[in-house]
Amino acid sequence: MGSSLRIVNGRVFDPANGVNGAVRDVCIQDGRIVADVPADAKKIDARGQVVMPGGVDIHCHIAGPKVNLARKVQPEDHRLDVHPRTRFTRSGTGGTVPSTFATGYRYATLGYTSAMEAAVTPLGARHTLEELHDTPVIDKGFFVLMGNNVLLYRLLQEGRREEFRQALAWWISVTKAYAPKLVNPGADEMWKGHRNANITALDQKIDSFDLTPRRVIAAFIEAANDLGLPHPVHIHCNNLGHSGNFETTLETMRVAEGRRAHITHIQFHSYGSVAGKSRDNPTSRARDISEFVNTHPNISADVGAVMFGRSTSMTADAPLAYMLRQFSHGKWVNADTEHESGCGIIPFTYQDRNYTNALQWAIGLELFLLSQDPWRMVFSTDHPNGGSFMSYPRLIRLLMDREFRKEQMAKVNQRALEHSGLRDCQQREYSLYEIAIITRAGPARLLGLAQKGHLGPGADADVTIYDEDDDKERMFSTPRYVIKDGELIIEDHEFRADHEGRIIHVAPDYDPDIERVIEPFFEEFYTIRFANYPVADRYIRHGQVVPTAGQSAPAGR
Amino acid sequence: MSLDLTLHTAPAVPLEAEVLSPARLGGLSAVEAAKLKVVHGNQSAELGEFFKVVGAANGELHLTGDLSRLKQIGAAMSAGRIVVHGPAGMHLGAGMTGGEIVVEGDAGDWVGPEMAGGRIVIKGNAGHMIGAACRGSAVGIRGGEILVFGNAGNEIGAGMRRGLIAIGGDCGDFAGVNMLAGSVIVLGRLGWRAGAGMKRGTIVSMHPAELLPTFGYACTYRPVFIRLYLPYLCRLGLPVTDAQIAGPYQRWCGDAVELNRGEVLFLDTGEPAARN
Numbered sequence: 001m002g003s004s005l006r007i008v009n010g011r012v013f014d015p016a017n018g019v020n021g022a023v024r025d026v027c028i029q030d031g032r033i034v035a036d037v038p039a040d041a042k043k044i045d046a047r048g049q050v051v052m053p054g055g056v057d058i059h060c061h062i063a064g065p066k067v068n069l070a071r072k073v074q075p076e077d078h079r080l081d082v083h084p085r086t087r088f089t090r091s092g093t094g095g096t097v098p099s100t101f102a103t104g105y106r107y108a109t110l111g112y113t114s115a116m117e118a119a120v121t122p123l124g125a126r127h128t129l130e131e132l133h134d135t136p137v138i139d140k141g142f143f144v145l146m147g148n149n150v151l152l153y154r155l156l157q158e159g160r161r162e163e164f165r166q167a168l169a170w171w172i173s174v175t176k177a178y179a180p181k182l183v184n185p186g187a188d189e190m191w192k193g194h195r196n197a198n199i200t201a202l203d204q205k206i207d208s209f210d211l212t213p214r215r216v217i218a219a220f221i222e223a224a225n226d227l228g229l230p231h232p233v234h235i236h237c238n239n240l241g242h243s244g245n246f247e248t249t250l251e252t253m254r255v256a257e258g259r260r261a262h263i264t265h266i267q268f269h270s271y272g273s274v275a276g277k278s279r280d281n282p283t284s285r286a287r288d289i290s291e292f293v294n295t296h297p298n299i300s301a302d303v304g305a306v307m308f309g310r311s312t313s314m315t316a317d318a319p320l321a322y323m324l325r326q327f328s329h330g331k332w333v334n335a336d337t338e339h340e341s342g343c344g345i346i347p348f349t350y351q352d353r354n355y356t357n358a359l360q361w362a363i364g365l366e367l368f369l370l371s372q373d374p375w376r377m378v379f380s381t382d383h384p385n386g387g388s389f390m391s392y393p394r395l396i397r398l399l400m401d402r403e404f405r406k407e408q409m410a411k412v413n414q415r416a417l418e419h420s421g422l423r424d425c426q427q428r429e430y431s432l433y434e435i436a437i438i439t440r441a442g443p444a445r446l447l448g449l450a451q452k453g454h455l456g457p458g459a460d461a462d463v464t465i466y467d468e469d470d471d472k473e474r475m476f477s478t479p480r481y482v483i484k485d486g487e488l489i490i491e492d493h494e495f496r497a498d499h500e501g502r503i504i505h506v507a508p509d510y511d512p513d514i515e516r517v518i519e520p521f522f523e524e525f526y527t528i529r530f531a532n533y534p535v536a537d538r539y540i541r542h543g544q545v546v547p548t549a550g551q552s553a554p555a556g557r
Numbered sequence: 558m559s560l561d562l563t564l565h566t567a568p569a570v571p572l573e574a575e576v577l578s579p580a581r582l583g584g585l586s587a588v589e590a591a592k593l594k595v596v597h598g599n600q601s602a603e604l605g606e607f608f609k610v611v612g613a614a615n616g617e618l619h620l621t622g623d624l625s626r627l628k629q630i631g632a633a634m635s636a637g638r639i640v641v642h643g644p645a646g647m648h649l650g651a652g653m654t655g656g657e658i659v660v661e662g663d664a665g666d667w668v669g670p671e672m673a674g675g676r677i678v679i680k681g682n683a684g685h686m687i688g689a690a691c692r693g694s695a696v697g698i699r700g701g702e703i704l705v706f707g708n709a710g711n712e713i714g715a716g717m718r719r720g721l722i723a724i725g726g727d728c729g730d731f732a733g734v735n736m737l738a739g740s741v742i743v744l745g746r747l748g749w750r751a752g753a754g755m756k757r758g759t760i761v762s763m764h765p766a767e768l769l770p771t772f773g774y775a776c777t778y779r780p781v782f783i784r785l786y787l788p789y790l791c792r793l794g795l796p797v798t799d800a801q802i803a804g805p806y807q808r809w810c811g812d813a814v815e816l817n818r819g820e821v822l823f824l825d826t827g828e829p830a831a832r833n
Contacts, residue, residue: 331695
């Protein structure tokens with residue numbers, strides 16, 4: 001840093017500032033975008049190239065205990081995809097769950113400069129931060145799993161709403177998380193208590209508690225909004241993957257009652273049902289889901305598209321992992337983390353000839369093509385669940401190129417297409433401007449990252465420059481330049497430097513007295529001492545605290 | 558004329574050399590072959606940094622020198638022939654589907670993991686995990702033959718589904734562990750716990766051994782297939798005797814935890830009976 005840079009002659013796509021392909025200069029000074037730099041600044045001639053902010057992945061699984069389990073369970077992934085060392089970068093392994101180094105570098109080779117790990121147990125926070133520290137180039141943070149927390153359930157059941165809110169703030173703060181995450185709220189109690197039990201409706205009683213998922217979800221949405229978190233609450237709805245689950249998803253979105261809520265990998269929650277041979281088969285209800293999101297500005301979602309090929313199902317939703325295991329019959333992992341969450345991991349392959357897989361693929365595309373507000377229906381494959389992040393360029397091409405999409409549609413299970421609405425919306429093509437929204441500006445805005453996803457003065461100098469190409473898959477898989485914090489990381493498609501990205505987290509204020517409520521529970525039920533639980537500051541060497549609505553000055557280190 | 562590669566610089570750390578296969582080198586001149594990429598430790602290197610390359614590829618490769626640090630020689634090959642004049646490293650012929658590899662010296666661990674066809678002949682000793690399933694997968698060798706003239710290590714034929722593994726000398730523990738089918742023939746002695754978890758398949762040894770309690774004695778007989786297999790091994794050069802071909806053999810069924818459909822055969826030599 002300390003250097004200045006001027007990118008000239010490129011077509012700039014900066015939707016947050018309304019710039020749609022205009023040829024203009026982008027100036028960088030000391031790791032930030034600025035209005036102008038001295039004439040002797042280094043120049044990059046981006047003629048015939050497209051300049052965008054660095055990509056922001058709102059939901060992926062890239063670090064922490066469960067990701068490590070997924071690495072361990074798939075040694076073939078490492079063997080078959082070696083990521084060699086270069087002069088500037090370290091070696092690693094790839095596959096659907098790359099090693100930490102390879103994860104950072106591979107995101108960078110797609111032009112992504114920020115990513116959010118989407119599901120970490122509080123007990124796993126320390127491990128996650130250590131892995132994120134080892135994930136180079138990109139800025140990153142994580143969402144902490146709160147939706148099946150036993151103590152929070154107790155407080156909620158007893159009507160201690162203020163203490164619930166304080167405890168939530170405490171947990172987010174001491175784990176150095178970025179946002180609270182709910183995964184199949186209520187289901188862990190059922191799963192622990194009965195054989196193959198799960199939550200099937202929002203008004204079902206949660207085992208051992210006088211609570212329903214509806215009450216839990218409402219309480220979290222309310223508390224997270226009251227705390228003024230930049231990304232209030234990240235919800236993985238109940239009934240993921242089950243035929244007919246779209247009604248649960250609609251109900252969940254209604255629970256928000258106008259407050260901000262983000263529904264994640266909504267593709268997996270947009271299924272209708274039709275009678276099949278042995279059980280109900282899924283159909284697409286993308287239209288209903290999309291209509292609701294389009295008309296409710298408080299709701300946002302990421303798609304969680306499915307791409308054909310190898311993937312790894314990796315989830316805090318243990319009953320779901322059990323269900324998938326019944327299809328795959330292969331190796332799997334299932335685990336519980338004390339009073340905090342469950343977990344399941346299964347290597348999985350999505351096949352284009354398979355009815356359900358083809359339908360999931362089609363619903364993902366449908367949700368994109370029906371979306372009227374790209375700022376609120378953003379890009380994800382729930383890496384590595386719906387497919388690896390390495391398939392993003394292909395997904396972008398599917399959205400931007402309807403002829404290519406038609407070709408691909410001809411190859412998949414046709415019965416599935418009949419049960420989706422994809423054929424009715426196949427005229428739409430995403431523009432580069434819209435792609436810049438769903439992969440950059442949109443996720444950054446939803447996350448409340450004011451310095452990401454745009455190229456206005458003051459933004460972090462995370463910039464990607466692509467060669468213009470009719471083949472959008474090729475274009476988005478090989479950026480010519482990637483600039484991170486003003487430093488030229490990739491030049492002429494090759495790494496020129498390594499870089500340590502920041503850990504982004506929040507530190508909502510809480511009443512210290514809440515520890516008097518939490519500590520007795522800890523000492524009674526947890527395997528570690530209370531004093532050892534909060535994550536020490538030294539776990540964040542290079543971090544940035546994003547202020548909540550009530551906190552003003554950004555604290556950076 | 559074959560392509561001859563002679564090691565002039567021994568690699569300091571293992572060299573991943575899956576390019577050393579007839580298909581990858583096919584049609585290349587010596588100069589082109591020397592430019593092929595290999596991975597040295599975690600760094601990229603060229604074949605010529607380690608080998609002097611002479612001749613032109615015609616489907617036969619001759620490798621000379623101490624290749625015990627070369628991994629993946631002949632990996633995934635489907636045709637042709639490789640002769641290694643010296644010791645060979647790990648993962649020799651991994652996943653090969655055809656052709657032949659002959660090693661005049663010893664071989665490292667993991668000879669022919671998950672191979673599906675072809676033949677590997679080791680004139681010296683070989684390490685552990687011959688014809689085994691790679692870590693993380695359930696199925697080992699799916700076809701083809703692996704012959705070792707000397708001794709072998711542990712877990713040979715782990716998870717094997719089809720094919721033949723023949724050992725001229727002794728082998729280590731867990732021979733045929735979790736095997737699904739196929740044949741393991743050991744002319745010397747078996748180690749402990751042979752056939753643990755085997756579903757089907759045959760393990761043959763010329764000496765009694767201690768089996769797991771989940772194996773039970775069935776009968777003593779003269780199996781017909783032995784009179785086909787052993788002369789075949791004899792023709793390939795293994796030291797098979799007439800007495801071994803004639804039998805009789807004790808048959809032990811197991812593993813009972815997998816419904817007793819596999820078998821372990823011991824040549825009935827008059828030595829104290831096999832026991833468990």
